[in-house]
Amino acid sequence: MNERKTLYKWYWVWEFEKEERWLNEMAMQGWALCGVGFRRYTFERCEPGAYTVRLEMREPDAEYLDFMHEIGAEYLGRVVKWIYFRKRAEYGPFDLFSDLDSRIAHLDRIAKALWLIGLANLLIGSVNCFDGHSIGVVNLLCATLLMYGLGRIEGKKEALERERELHE
Numbered sequence: 001m002n003e004r005k006t007l008y009k010w011y012w013v014w015e016f017e018k019e020e021r022w023l024n025e026m027a028m029q030g031w032a033l034c035g036v037g038f039r040r041y042t043f044e045r046c047e048p049g050a051y052t053v054r055l056e057m058r059e060p061d062a063e064y065l066d067f068m069h070e071i072g073a074e075y076l077g078r079v080v081k082w083i084y085f086r087k088r089a090e091y092g093p094f095d096l097f098s099d100l101d102s103r104i105a106h107l108d109r110i111a112k113a114l115w116l117i118g119l120a121n122l123l124i125g126s127v128n129c130f131d132g133h134s135i136g137v138v139n140l141l142c143a144t145l146l147m148y149g150l151g152r153i154e155g156k157k158e159a160l161e162r163e164r165e166l167h168e
Contacts, residue, residue, distance in 0.1 A: 004034070004044050005043050006040060006042045013113070014153050020055055026041075027048075027049060027051045030046055030047065030050075032044055032050060036076055036084050037079065050090075051087065051088060051089060052087050052089055054087075054094060054096045056082070058081065058083060058106075060075070068085055071087070072087050073087040081113065103160055107156055107157040107160070108157070111150055114153060115150055122139070
């Protein structure tokens with residue numbers, strides 16, 4: 001029977017690259033991601049460096065999942081709109097984004113989600129505060145945090161757009 005362990009960790013949406021790095025460091029230490037949940041990561045023992053893990057915010061439609069399977073990637077699960085894949089390192093490099101435009105499109109999807117949820121929290125918080133409900137402050141704080149995250153994503157996107165201009 002495979003040795004398994006479960007770890008609980010928190011990453012903000014705008015820290016997806018940090019999360020992906022950590023998952024790949026775990027694989028390099030001989031722990032391959034095999035399942036995900038909200039803040040929950042399940043790993044199974046593997047040969048160190050046997051897998052590369054990637055994550056992406058998108059809807060996991062059947063056509064995309066079939067494509068990923070065809071290139072040798074295993075679908076590990078999803079958390080809200082984040083989907084997780086792993087691929088055996090022996091099958092070659094594994095990257096979900098083939099060019100700057102696909103990376104920018106990914107950041108656009110993240111930015112849209114942060115914008116919508118942040119705006120909803122701003123509106124709910126404002127209404128609650130005007131109605132005298134102190135809970136509205138929580139929504140306003142959430143909106144502030146989400147707008148901070150949006151700024152981080154927009155900064156990454158602008159850096160990629162500048163890089164794209166250099167290559168044109």
